Amino acid sequence: MSLRSWINGIPGTQITVEDRGLQYGDGVFETMAVRTGRIVLLDLHLQRLEDSCRRLSIALPPIDLIRDELHATAHDQQRAVLKLIVTRGTGGRGYRPVTLPPTRILTLHEWPDYPANWWQDGIRARVCNTTLGSNSALAGIKHLNRLEQVLARAEWHDDDDIQEGLMTDSSGLVIEGTMTNLFVRLADGQWVTPDLHACGVAGVMRRYILERSKLERVTIRSGKLNVSDIQSASEIFVCNSVIGVWPVRQLENWKYKVGEMTRRIQQWFGDA
């Protein structure tokens, strides 16, 4: 449940049922962490938002307007989550998209109180049976078509036991978690994060880690990962903008140590 919400900059909680966001999932979103009045990784969020809207031909309002609204909402929050949805708007005949005034929906949420030991000691994850369909036209975009994640997240019920599920594409390549991206240190010592050209969400935290790793001269490549590569891996973590970096201590029945590089990347998140 959200604490407060705004529709196109005006306090409100309702949208018309004819909005294409509801009718077709025709929109995108960003989920942002607020710490001491500041939005973490804001520029990367805004860049992804612009990129996603351009790819879907959604007429994003001026980015400075959006930035101002986000700042106005965040500035008096110690810890919170901001979610911004931008839909294509209301109209068009059937699926056919036309250029419309988009709908922006901003909601402010309480900080989710994840147990500290998930960050410290790591989480337990599973491999989901629900797979991801591949479509390069949508790959990378954080869009509103999220039924695959909903079905995957329905596969387990006990949050204390399992905290995240990894999803594969239909050929068995591991792509991401239901709400996170994935980084793996393979048995040969190489760090890999799954390639997202065919499916998956290109997370802002993932991008931050990849950019920071270049500055720090740490090699992380984007590539293909099978479940068996992960079984034999020495270190795994999942990440997103809100949780930061969670080590994976157990995936299915395979156990992993929290390594030095995972600890270092957790510090990068502290810097963000």
Added chain:
Amino acid sequence: MSLRSWINGIPGTQITVEDRGLQYGDGVFETMAVRTGRIVLLDLHLQRLEDSCRRLSIALPPIDLIRDELHATAHDQQRAVLKLIVTRGTGGRGYRPVTLPPTRILTLHEWPDYPANWWQDGIRARVCNTTLGSNSALAGIKHLNRLEQVLARAEWHDDDDIQEGLMTDSSGLVIEGTMTNLFVRLADGQWVTPDLHACGVAGVMRRYILERSKLERVTIRSGKLNVSDIQSASEIFVCNSVIGVWPVRQLENWKYKVGEMTRRIQQWFGDA
């Protein structure tokens, strides 16, 4: 734009932005034709609705309640379209679905005035570049994750020139139109409609045609179709519950005659 709308049986045009239908496309819909106060193929629509909600674990209200609401809305309409959306409701933490009171959104729309010659002489169609991702967990369901159709429908702008686009899966198999199902008479005389186990929407009109064809001892099989199979086909039509049956007179640069069987199946729609 809708003429009238109801939320959970009460006149209204707005839903909360926290509804999972907007947040994740977490819901399903039916689009129904109304003729002289009667909903065409109502039982098949209700069966698909029940089946879709069961597959997604959405707690559908009693089907008799839905049937009564549909009848009450349709009975004084000469010609109209009814669209019923059922979402999982409002709540749950993140993607995780829990059992919630679902939201049902019923909208009444004007009958779309498609030119009569599309039915009579046939339409022109294209093969879309936008492909369909495969996911057997979602295949067949008319769910609210429709961005692939939105992107495909954005590929052409002139409705007078092109009336429908066919979509393939990532391996090149032809699955459906953006808003229709597809039937093809191959060069060898066999009738085929694409298999929908991996992707596509199992249309109510498609099902009616398949069931009626058995009664009429007409053999139509569900199978795999490549674009080249369709290029060499002798007869093609597309169908849905609202348009009925549109012959395809031209696909890309290939031309087709409107055959005897297409005419016969158009009559079946008249009976529906």
